[in-house]
Amino acid sequence: MVRAEIMERQKEISKTPALDRIAAMKESLVAAGDEAQQLRHLPAWASKEMADQGLYRFALPIELGGENLRAREQIEIIEAVSAIDGSVGWCTQISSEINALVIRRMDPSLADKIFDDWDALVCSGHGPANGPNPGRGAQRDGDGWRLNYQGSFASGCHNANWNFLMGAMTVDETTGKPARASYMVPLGEFEIIDTWDTGGMRGSGSHDVRMTDCYVPPEHLLPFRSLAPSEIWANPTYRNPTHAVYNKAAVALGVCRGAIDTFIELAQEKTPWGTISKLRDQPQIQYRIGEAQATLLAARSFVMETQDRLEEHLGPLPENGGRLSPEWEYFWPALLACAHAAQSTRKVVGMINNTAGTTGSRMDSPLERQLRDAQQAANHALISYRHYEELGKTFVGHEQPAGYMELSRA
Structure with a gap:
């Protein structure tokens, strides 16, 4: 404690x-x-x-x-x-x-x-390295490990005081296979490499992190399957295989809510060039904002309901009658809901931006940034459109992808 x-x-x-x-x-x-x-x-x-x-x-x-x-x-x-x-x-x-x-x-x-x-x-950079880099090597050194590693997408790294690295992302230089440990590296022993220069989520600081000849002592090691379901903490979130997924969906939902609210405020004041009425009084605009609200609220409800159902299914720790991992029928709707939230809200924010006209393209308009952010959120692998195909296969009789229910990255 x-x-x-x-x-x-x-x-x-x-x-x-x-x-x-x-x-x-x-x-x-x-x-x-x-x-x-x-x-x-x-x-x-x-x-x-x-x-x-x-x-x-x-x-x-x-x-x-x-x-x-x-x-x-x-x-x-x-x-x-x-x-x-x-x-x-x-x-x-x-x-x-x-x-x-x-x-x-x-x-x-x-x-x-x-x-x-x-x-x-705690930050973590597990994506492919950008530019010249030391690779993804890990070598046994006594009871600890020595790392020469660089990985991308370490969001928040400028303010982090620890970096988390999963063994599956490293290569044991002796065996050529993933190193059989995961690592916690304190501030001062990882370096930030300036590689994040994007439009969407521009301010997230998702740069590369690098560890050069970095010794990780045994007391800073985690198990190889470091994100496997917890047998220590009772909250089902610590056994929820979509923990890193629903958070990304939450960002997409929030950006969409912000865009709708921004547009509603704009609609009270703007009279588009070539028209005689404000946006708020135009039937096409009323239709589009109604459609946007319905799409957002439906996506949000899908996420919330499937997460409630999944965590209720997991219940307490197994020793108290709960489950260590969920059944497939509880997992797939929760994952599908998160991918749907990101992809459907991306379309809503695009529609809202289009409906705003040139205002949506101005750099001083929140709608411009919200458009970039909605696109970037939906690009994340954990809530990608690709999950439609992966899950769709199972609906027509194919086996679920191997390891699909294993939380393997943040």
């Missing part, structure tokens, strides 16, 4: 509901999103304010100074931040998510060490 001061701080913060905390800091989050567009990562002052309000700890168990929230409540928080700014929402989801994922199979003493720091933030 972490220090009493951490527990008391979380107890005090939790007196104010998370959504109220987010509403109170909206101006700061807007400013953070604007500055992040220039920096290409979340500014340090903003990350600190978010940490102060528990936005990286809400998915952690009570014993580690968290709020022990389940999928539905996590989604609501990430949605709310993403409606304000997509990149800030992305940093909220990825940092709260990885903080919670790494403890699944972590020795409790290491979990206590990491989360005894209120500002604990």
Whole structure:
């Protein structure tokens, strides 16, 4: 268990509901999103304010100074931040998510060490490296391992004080196979390589991270299957194989909500060139906003209902009558819902942007950024359109892909 001061701080913060905390800091989050567009990562002052309000700890168990929230409540928080700014929402989801994922199979003493720091933030870069790099090598060194590794998509890395690396992403230089361990690397032992220069989620700071001749002692090692279902923590989220998936869907839902709200505000004031009535009074516009609302709310309900069903199915830990992993019939609808949320809201935000006319293309319009962010969110592999095909195969009699229910990345 972490220090009493951490527990008391979380107890005090939790007196104010998370959504109220987010509403109170909206101006700061807007400013953070604007500055992040220039920096290409979340500014340090903003990350600190978010940490102060528990936005990286809400998915952690009570014993580690968290709020022990389940999928539905996590989604609501990430949605709310993403409606304000997509990149800030992305940093909220990825940092709260990885903080919670790494403890699944972590020795409790290491979990206590990491989360005894209120500002604990774990990043991970598991994608293909960009540019010249040292590769993905891992070599046994006594009881520990030595890494020469670079990986991409380490969102939030500028404000992280730990980097998580899965063994499956490394190659044992002795065997040529994946190294049979996973690793926690502290700040100062990983380097940020400036590679994230995108339009969508521009402020997420999803650069590469590099470890050069980095020794990982045995006390910082995790099991090879580090994201396997937890047998320690009771919250079914720690056994939910879609944890890293529903968070991405939550960002997509939030960005879409933000775009619809932005457009509704615009419709009260704008009279398009060549027309005599405001957007709000034009039947075509009324139709499109009605369709947008219906699509968003349907996608959101699909995600929420399937997550509730999945986590209810998992129940308590197996020793108390629950399940370590779900049955296929509970898993696939939850995954499909998340992919559907990203892909359908991407189309809604595109339609909204088109309906706004030239205003949607102006760099000072939130709609322009929301269009980029909706596209980028839907590009993520965990909520990609490709899941339609993978799941569609099973509906017509093919076997589910091998390892499909194994959470294998963040």
